[in-house]
Amino acid sequence: MALGMLKAAPAHAYNLEGKGNGKRVIILGAGLAGMTCAYELTKLGYNCTVLEARERTGGRCWSIRNGSKHGELDKPAVTASFDEGLYFNAGPSRIPHHHQLTLHYCKELGVPIQVYNNVNESAYYYAEGKGPLSNKKIRNREVHNDIRGYMTEMMAKTMDHGNLDAGLTKEDAEKVIEYLMAEGGLDIDKLYKASARRGYLESPGAGNRPGKIADPNKLADLIHSGLMDPDFYNVAEYTYELQMTMFQALGGMDQIAKALEKKVAPMLKMSAEVTAITNLPEGVKITYKDAKGEQVINGDMCICTLPLPVLSNVNNNFSPEVSKAIDFISYNQTGKIGLQFKRRFWEEDENIYGGITHTNNDLTQIFYPSYDYLSKKGILIGYYNFNEKAERVGELSFTDREKLALQKGRLIHPQYDQEFERSFSVSWHKTKYNQGGWAVYSNTTRKDYYPALLKPDKNVYFAGEHLTYLNAWMAGAFESARSVVASLHGRVTEARVAYPDTNVKG
The missing domain is CATH 1.20.1440.240 (de novo design (two linked rop proteins))
Structure with a gap:
C-alpha cells in the first residue's frame, strides 16, 4: 500500500478505463444517487446536467435546521425555527460500519464522521395497554x-x-x-x-x-x-444493519449531500421539475418547468433517480415492462418529528446518551441525539413511525402532530411539559418530490418487476436506493450510482471500440 501497488479498501476499486469525450448525460434528481452519478461521470469526461425540482440538494438526505422549509401535498409550507446549531436528521441518520462505500465517500469528500450510539440499554420500552407492566416505562x-x-x-x-x-x-x-x-x-x-x-x-x-x-x-x-x-419487542443489535459500530456525519447527515453538491455545483439546475422523459432514435429529450416556464434539454443519455411514485406521474415513452415496474413497486409511509427542548433532561435526569426508546403507540420510537452530549439544549426525534401509524399521523396538521408527540411522549418523559420549546415534522409519503420513505419489495415485485429497472430503457438508465437490496440506506444510493455509471460508461466505450470512426449514440 505504501508503494501504491495495493488499494486500501475494496470500495476504492473503481478505476474505469476510457473517456466519455464530452457525451452529454442528463441526470434527473440531485439526491445522493444523482449527484454521485454526476461526480463520477465528470471524472470520466462526460458533460453532465443535473435537474432538481427542489431548491435544495440531497433528496431524503436532509437535516432540519433553523430556516429549513418544508411543505406537504395537502399542507402549506412551514419554516423551522430551531436555535442556531441545533438540528435533526429527517432522513437517514445512521451509517453501518460495513457500508464501506458510504464511508469511502465520506473520506473522499472530506466529511468527518463520529460514532452513532444506536444501542442503549438505558433507554425504555413503553407498552400502552392493560397488562401488569403496561403504561410504565x-x-x-x-x-x-x-x-x-x-x-x-x-x-x-x-x-x-x-x-x-x-x-x-x-x-x-x-x-x-x-x-x-x-x-x-x-x-x-x-x-x-x-x-x-x-x-x-x-x-x-x-x-x-x-x-x-x-x-x-x-x-x-x-x-x-x-x-x-x-x-414491538426489538433487540437492535441483532439486526445486521444496526449492529455496532455505527457512524454519523459530524454536524448532520446533510453534510454528505453538501459535500457532493460542491463537487457538481456547475452542473446543477435547481427548481427544475421534470415533466416528460422521451427516448429519441438517437439520444433523449427531457422536458422540465422552471420559473421561466417550460424548458427542453437534449442529451445522449439520461440517468433517472426520481423516486418511483414521482416518476409514475412523469410523461414518458418507456417500454410497457418498465412502465409496469414503475407503477407496481411500492414505497412505505414514514415520518419523523424533531422536538427542541431547553434542557437535555434525558441526559441530566435519566442518564440516556443516544439510543432509542420503543413504544407500541403511534410514536413507535423516540431517538435520543448521539452528539453534543452535556450541552445546554437538544432535539429529540419525538416519533419515527412507519406504515399505518405513519399514515395516521401524517394526516394530522403540523400542530396536531406536535400535540400527539407531546401527549404520548410525556407518558415516558414528564419533563416534556416544562422543557419543550418547538417542533418540526416531516411525513415523507406526503412530500411532493418523494411520496414515500423508501422502496418496499415483496417476493413478487422483486422477482417480476425489479429486473426491468436494472437495465436501461433505450437511452434512459435508472438509479437509486430502490434499485438495490440496500433499500432505505444511503449505501443503496451510492452502490446504485456506481453500478449505473459503470454500465453507461461500458456501453459508450464498447461502442467506440466497435465503431472507431463514428460518434455512435444510443
Whole structure:
C-alpha cells in the first residue's frame, strides 16, 4: 500500500478505463444517487446536467435546521425555527460500519464522521395497554435480561431432561447448559434471578453501599403487557444493519449531500421539475418547468433517480415492462418529528446518551441525539413511525402532530411539559418530490418487476436506493450510482471500440 501497488479498501476499486469525450448525460434528481452519478461521470469526461425540482440538494438526505422549509401535498409550507446549531436528521441518520462505500465517500469528500450510539440499554420500552407492566416505562436492560433469563432457564431445564437434542453427547449437553447459564445469568440451580445486569434500584457506592437490585419482572407479566410481541419487542443489535459500530456525519447527515453538491455545483439546475422523459432514435429529450416556464434539454443519455411514485406521474415513452415496474413497486409511509427542548433532561435526569426508546403507540420510537452530549439544549426525534401509524399521523396538521408527540411522549418523559420549546415534522409519503420513505419489495415485485429497472430503457438508465437490496440506506444510493455509471460508461466505450470512426449514440 505504501508503494501504491495495493488499494486500501475494496470500495476504492473503481478505476474505469476510457473517456466519455464530452457525451452529454442528463441526470434527473440531485439526491445522493444523482449527484454521485454526476461526480463520477465528470471524472470520466462526460458533460453532465443535473435537474432538481427542489431548491435544495440531497433528496431524503436532509437535516432540519433553523430556516429549513418544508411543505406537504395537502399542507402549506412551514419554516423551522430551531436555535442556531441545533438540528435533526429527517432522513437517514445512521451509517453501518460495513457500508464501506458510504464511508469511502465520506473520506473522499472530506466529511468527518463520529460514532452513532444506536444501542442503549438505558433507554425504555413503553407498552400502552392493560397488562401488569403496561403504561410504565421500563429500561431496555430490564426487559432484555428478564426475557433472556427466562428463555435460557427453560432451555436449560429442557436440556436436563434430555428433550432438546437427542444427538448430543452428555459432554455436549453440559457445554450447552454452561453456555445457557452464562448467557441468561442463571444461578447454580439453573434458575433466573435478577442480577446487576438489569441495573440497580440503588446504585453501589463508597462505604456501606453495596447497591440494591430490583426483583425481575415475571414472565407472564412481560407477555400479558405486550413486551414480547414480535412487532414491538426489538433487540437492535441483532439486526445486521444496526449492529455496532455505527457512524454519523459530524454536524448532520446533510453534510454528505453538501459535500457532493460542491463537487457538481456547475452542473446543477435547481427548481427544475421534470415533466416528460422521451427516448429519441438517437439520444433523449427531457422536458422540465422552471420559473421561466417550460424548458427542453437534449442529451445522449439520461440517468433517472426520481423516486418511483414521482416518476409514475412523469410523461414518458418507456417500454410497457418498465412502465409496469414503475407503477407496481411500492414505497412505505414514514415520518419523523424533531422536538427542541431547553434542557437535555434525558441526559441530566435519566442518564440516556443516544439510543432509542420503543413504544407500541403511534410514536413507535423516540431517538435520543448521539452528539453534543452535556450541552445546554437538544432535539429529540419525538416519533419515527412507519406504515399505518405513519399514515395516521401524517394526516394530522403540523400542530396536531406536535400535540400527539407531546401527549404520548410525556407518558415516558414528564419533563416534556416544562422543557419543550418547538417542533418540526416531516411525513415523507406526503412530500411532493418523494411520496414515500423508501422502496418496499415483496417476493413478487422483486422477482417480476425489479429486473426491468436494472437495465436501461433505450437511452434512459435508472438509479437509486430502490434499485438495490440496500433499500432505505444511503449505501443503496451510492452502490446504485456506481453500478449505473459503470454500465453507461461500458456501453459508450464498447461502442467506440466497435465503431472507431463514428460518434455512435444510443
